[in-house]
Amino acid sequence: MLTHYPTKRSVLVPTLLxxxxxxxxxxxxxxxxxxxxxDLTDLEVSNVISYYSMLTTKPxxxxxxxxxxxxxxxxxxxxxxxxxxxxxxxxxxxxxxPDGMFSLEEVECIGACSWAPAAQVNYDxxxxxxxxxxxxxxxxxxxx
Amino acid sequence: MAFLVSHPDEIKVxxxxxxxxxxxxxxxxxxxxxKAVQKALGMQPDAIVNLVKDSGLRGRGGAGFNTGMKxxxxxxxxxxxxxxxxxxxxxxxxxxxxxxxFEHDPHSVIEGVVIAGIATGSHxxxxxxxxxxxxxxxxxQKAIKDAYARGFLGKNIFGxxxxxxVYWHGGAGAYEVGxxxxxxESLEGKRGIPRIRPPFxxxxxxxxxxxxxxNAETLxxxxxxxxxxxxxFAKLGPPKNGGTRxxxxxxxxxxxxxxxxxxxxxxxKMIYEVGGGITNGRSLKAVVPGGSSCPVLxxxxxxxxxxxxxxxxxxxxxxxxxxxVADDTTCMVKFALRITKFYQHESCGWCIPCRExxxxxxxxxxxxxxxxxVKKDIDNIQYLSENMLGRTFCPLGDxxxxxxxxxxxxxxxxxxxxxxxxxxxxxxxxxxxxxxxLA
Numbered sequence: 001m002l003t004h005y006p007t008k009r010s011v012l013v014p015t016l017l018x019x020x021x022x023x024x025x026x027x028x029x030x031x032x033x034x035x036x037x038x039d040l041t042d043l044e045v046s047n048v049i050s051y052y053s054m055l056t057t058k059p060x061x062x063x064x065x066x067x068x069x070x071x072x073x074x075x076x077x078x079x080x081x082x083x084x085x086x087x088x089x090x091x092x093x094x095x096x097x098p099d100g101m102f103s104l105e106e107v108e109c110i111g112a113c114s115w116a117p118a119a120q121v122n123y124d125x126x127x128x129x130x131x132x133x134x135x136x137x138x139x140x141x142x143x144x
Numbered sequence: 145m146a147f148l149v150s151h152p153d154e155i156k157v158x159x160x161x162x163x164x165x166x167x168x169x170x171x172x173x174x175x176x177x178x179k180a181v182q183k184a185l186g187m188q189p190d191a192i193v194n195l196v197k198d199s200g201l202r203g204r205g206g207a208g209f210n211t212g213m214k215x216x217x218x219x220x221x222x223x224x225x226x227x228x229x230x231x232x233x234x235x236x237x238x239x240x241x242x243x244x245x246f247e248h249d250p251h252s253v254i255e256g257v258v259i260a261g262i263a264t265g266s267h268x269x270x271x272x273x274x275x276x277x278x279x280x281x282x283x284x285q286k287a288i289k290d291a292y293a294r295g296f297l298g299k300n301i302f303g304x305x306x307x308x309x310v311y312w313h314g315g316a317g318a319y320e321v322g323x324x325x326x327x328x329e330s331l332e333g334k335r336g337i338p339r340i341r342p343p344f345x346x347x348x349x350x351x352x353x354x355x356x357x358x359n360a361e362t363l364x365x366x367x368x369x370x371x372x373x374x375x376x377f378a379k380l381g382p383p384k385n386g387g388t389r390x391x392x393x394x395x396x397x398x399x400x401x402x403x404x405x406x407x408x409x410x411x412x413k414m415i416y417e418v419g420g421g422i423t424n425g426r427s428l429k430a431v432v433p434g435g436s437s438c439p440v441l442x443x444x445x446x447x448x449x450x451x452x453x454x455x456x457x458x459x460x461x462x463x464x465x466x467x468x469v470a471d472d473t474t475c476m477v478k479f480a481l482r483i484t485k486f487y488q489h490e491s492c493g494w495c496i497p498c499r500e501x502x503x504x505x506x507x508x509x510x511x512x513x514x515x516x517x518v519k520k521d522i523d524n525i526q527y528l529s530e531n532m533l534g535r536t537f538c539p540l541g542d543x544x545x546x547x548x549x550x551x552x553x554x555x556x557x558x559x560x561x562x563x564x565x566x567x568x569x570x571x572x573x574x575x576x577x578x579x580x581x582l583a
Contacts, residue, residue, distance in 0.1 A: 004311040054316045070436075112240055
């Protein structure tokens with residue numbers, strides 16, 4: 001990928017996300033490694049991480065449940081869906097279940113407005129959701 | 145995978161290959177794929193720019209600037225390389241159209257990028273796709289790889305002697321990066337903070353080189369203009385508003401979905417005929433006509449043409465094509481609060497009016513909706529919003545301010561109904577939030 005750009009640091013944002021997918025979160029070792037490879041300081045990399053909402057320096061559950069509550073989803077029950085997930089998983093916004101299986105996040109518009117309410121589990125989209133459908137989705141992840 | 149819908153009033157141009165397996169390169173070629181690029185290679189660059197100018201194609205990301213005009217600003221001679229940048233950081237609430245283009249017709253975007261390159265004398269293009277759209281990034285990666293394998297990209301494309309490289313790039317979650325100068329910062333591996341203009345990207349853009357930045361839908365329209373001609377495209381819509389538009393219908397509608405309708409299609413018809421009317425037989429209260437940054441329209445204001453100029457005349461914007469419909473059970477204070485929460489979350493914090501303004505709006509509206517509103521808050525919301533307008537480096541401040549101003553102006557009574565400890569008339573709100581009142 002480095003050959004695609006005139007400067008090394010241009011690969012930084014996608015590289016951070018791919019590294020996070022591998023390791024689970026961006027810990028000091030990962031930050032240091034990426035900084036070294038791109039001739040950046042650790043601080044420069046951390047500065048970029050703190051800007052992007054998908055990047056995290058804290059461990060998350062195996063499955064990150066991201067429920068959209070922005071306007072299009074809100075009008076079709078997105079907030080109720082988020083409350084349902086909170087109850088079902090017993091955790092709040094940015095919380096993780098004790099077994100490390102699920103974490104939960106209230107997210108901004110994910111581009112599923114015409115199929116609202118919607119959620120993403122890791123990168124998978126789940127749309128036109130109801131509480132019952134959401135339960136099924138979560139059970140499927142758990143049992144896989 | 146998003147569901148596809150259709151309606152007899154649709155004119156399928158950008159969506160004509162949706163659901164037809166066009167992610168497969170052979171199938172794409174059967175459906176007239178890569179013919180437009182070959183045609184462009186035989187044309188003078190100026191002739192391509194003029195053709196796109198004459199077609200009346202205007203930026204589908206929201207600003208609605210004439211695309212050919214934008215291309216014409218790129219200097220012919222440049223000591224630094226020129227670039228084409230496709231903006232696929234679709235994040236405007238209410239908008240989900242670029243997703244379908246990447247999912248069903250990725251090669252049309254690649255073609256649009258290459259044509260823009262030929263027209264401006266550039267030899268490299270980047271397709272930036274938001275981080276949440278990982279499955280679309282994978283579709284695009286395969287499409288680019290396939291196009292390289294056939295010699296459609298790289299050195300000497302189609303044996304023409306012209307070189308053009310196309311690269312993919314993924315984001316990591318940031319609405320602000322959809323703004324063109326922040327998009328370039330992000331691609332360069334930095335925080336997505338807007339740049340001061342001038343200089344404009346057409347002169348000083350990516351890595352200091354002249355850069356054309358177009359929305360994915362804009363670029364996907366370009367090959368169709370090359371093949372169908374400027375006159376045909378221009379005539380699909382009203383004067384100066386060429387072509388069709390992917391309208392994303394959402395909210396309280398019986399048949400939400402993404403429909404491709406001619407520019408200038410009537411909004412009322414769009415809601416009641418295409419979208420199937422309001423759910424549960426309820427009545428309409430408000431419409432966001434083009435993504436959450438646009439001033440809202442009331443039920444009495446929807447007999448308008450959905451094109452850039454008519455919407456401007458109606459005091460709002462065509463924006464990004466996200467039509468969000470709210471019925472009469474919707475609390476407009478809560479609606480305003482949710483929009484504000486979004487902009488407060490997404491403000492990059494670079495300029496003070498936006499950073500502080502969105503934060504005060506969120507605090508004020510949170511307290512107000514929970515039952516702790518005072519009369520002064522209503523004017524404060526208006527005051528804060530008006531003081532953000534036009535006072536920020538990028539349009540995020542405007543985007544946060546415009547809907548607020550329109551909601552307070554058009555639904556002031558609903559704000560008054562919440563005042564002085566009165567509960568929200570639409571729903572239970574729990575305990576009153578103890579947040580400060582702006583002095």
